Amino acid sequence: xxxxxxxxxxxxxxxxxxxxxxxxFNCQPITVVAVLTGALIFVSDLVRLLNLPVRICFVRASSYxxxxxxxxxxxxxxxxxxxxxxxxxxxxxxxxxxxxxxSKLTSYLKDKGCKNIRTAVLLRKIGRQxxxxxxxxxxxxxPDKFVVGYGLDYNDEYRNLPFIGELD
Ligand code: IMP
Ligand code: MG
Numbered sequence: 001x002x003x004x005x006x007x008x009x010x011x012x013x014x015x016x017x018x019x020x021x022x023x024x025f026n027c028q029p030i031t032v033v034a035v036l037t038g039a040l041i042f043v044s045d046l047v048r049l050l051n052l053p054v055r056i057c058f059v060r061a062s063s064y065x066x067x068x069x070x071x072x073x074x075x076x077x078x079x080x081x082x083x084x085x086x087x088x089x090x091x092x093x094x095x096x097x098x099x100x101x102x103s104k105l106t107s108y109l110k111d112k113g114c115k116n117i118r119t120a121v122l123l124r125k126i127g128r129q130x131x132x133x134x135x136x137x138x139x140x141x142x143p144d145k146f147v148v149g150y151g152l153d154y155n156d157e158y159r160n161l162p163f164i165g166e167l168d
Contacts, residue, residue: 018049038094
């Protein structure tokens with residue numbers, strides 16, 4: 001496996017993003033909504049660097065099934081989501097690929113009556129986007145390669161790698 005982004009580089013960038021988010025919200029409480037399972041590692045590093053009152057919750061969104069890497073319909077499981085009415089939301093995902101997940105979840109959370117919503121992704125794949133959504137915070141732009149590690153999986157494996165690797 002080829003390392004695309006090493007551990008130290010990720011750490012530095014996550015720290016920068018946390019500073020930007022803390023500055024934007026300026027002590028206002030936020031509810032971080034992390035997309036399971038891929039955002040798990042990113043969100044856990046990010047929230048520990050936020051200088052804000054933070055609540056954390058999860059939604060599950062699945063568009064990739066089994067051993068295939070072809071996206072299907074998006075399933076949203078919001079059973080772990082509290083009442084978000086009137087709250088500042090930071091939606092966190094591992095990667096923006098087609099943009100389907102982020103744009104669907106953003107409208108879903110808006111419909112639930114949140115006060116405002118910002119989005120943060122660790123990675124953004126260049127040349128793949130189908131839905132016009134701009135993440136408010138993005139860690140790294142990457143080429144159109146299938147990547148794993150730091151939460152990202154292939155068939156539920158490799159999530160625990162501390163770096164982003166390019167799968168052969
Ligand atoms: P989108 O809905 O097409 O933007 O896809 C976003 C979701 O697809 C992410 O939350 C990931 O779970 C998954 N995904 C997209 N590209 C990759 C990849 O290169 N490696 C692992 N998962 C990916
Ligand atoms: Mg995902």
